[in-house]
Amino acid sequence: MIWLMLATLAVVFVVGFRVLTSDDRRAIRGLTERLGIDAVPVESMIDQMGKEAGREYLRYLQQADEKRLLNAAQVLLIWQVMIVDGSEQHLHTWYRRLRKARLATPLTEAHIRLAFGLLRELEPDMQELNQFQTRYNALFMPEDNVYTLH
Template identity: 55%
Template sequence: MIWLILATLVVVFIIGFRILNSDARRASQALTHRLNIEPLYVESMLSQMGKIPGGEFVNYLLHNSESHIGNAASVLLIYQTFIIDDEEQNLVFWQSLLRKARLPSELTPTHTRMALSFLRELEPEAEELSAFRQRYNALFTVEPELAPVPKSNVYYLDGFTPKN
């Protein structure tokens, strides 16, 4: 009889825990499935954010739109490369994850403002984060090739071209 009561308590505890954490789990899964990474990365960031900013981040991710997932992935990139480990091989790893997931890999001022907002309990410096964004974009932003300049801006419709 006692084992039945204990089993009931365990089941109620597990169900209650899953209900209380279902939003965070769904939000974490949306991002981890898109980036094809372990949930540990997102869950550790959520725990470091604190209760209120972490809840705001979860609510933001629950919108489940392409732009929200891209912005959340950029915040995760900033957390993993600016807060945790800023070595160049880590930058290359996270940039390649974004590229493989077909998410924008360039960091914008909007991404840095979002990271400052969501990571506010970690107290990142705005100037340092801006310098990091510029360094990251300089490493990974490829400038488009310039188009060849035509020799003449005169085009003939009848196929006639003047001789030089």
Template identity: 65%
Template sequence: MIWLMLATLVVVFVIGFRVLTSDSRRAVKRLSERLGITPVSIESMVDQMGRAPGAEFIAWLSRPDEAHLQGAAATLLVWQVCIVDGSDDNMATWHRRLQKARLAGPLSDAQLRQAMGFLRELEPDMQELQLFQARYNALFSDQDSVSWLH
């Protein structure tokens, strides 16, 4: 009898957890599949954002249009290159992923402010982010405009 109660409790817990987290899992899956990466990269970024900014990011990512997906990808790019690994190889790798997903483009001031808002609990330096934006745009903007012509 105790086993039956424990099994019921586990089933209720698992189903409840899946229902409560379905929106966030769906949003993360949408971006991860588009970029061809595992959801772990996005989930770890959301975890490091903190509770409120992470919820804001998931809500932003859950919106159905392409602009929100591109903004979320830009935030992931900023996090991966400015917070995780600032090497040129890592920046080129993430740019290629964005290109394959058709989410590459110049990093705008609005996208940078948005990323700053989502990553606010990590306290990124705005001047450092602006230097990254200038470097990224200088390296890849000309390359993107040429690739769109072909």
């Protein structure tokens, strides 16, 4: 009889957890499906952002129109290349993912400010972010196609 009560409690816990986090999972799924990746990189980034910044990012994703999805993807790119792995190969891999998902745009000042704010607990260096922006745009964005998102 005790095992039945424990099993019921476990089922209630799992179902409750899934219901409570369904909006978050749906928001993450929108980005990961578009990029063709699993949820682990996005969830890892959200965990490293800290509680408040992670909530901000999730709220941002939940309002996922095309512009917000693009901005969220650019923050993920910045985190992947600036925090996780700064190698050229990793940068090119993420650029190909963004291009395939039709989310490859020049990194703008707005993207850098958004990433700086969301990654604040990781204490990013604004000068390094600006250098990354310059490097990324020089590698992947021809001068005549560079535009600014507002």
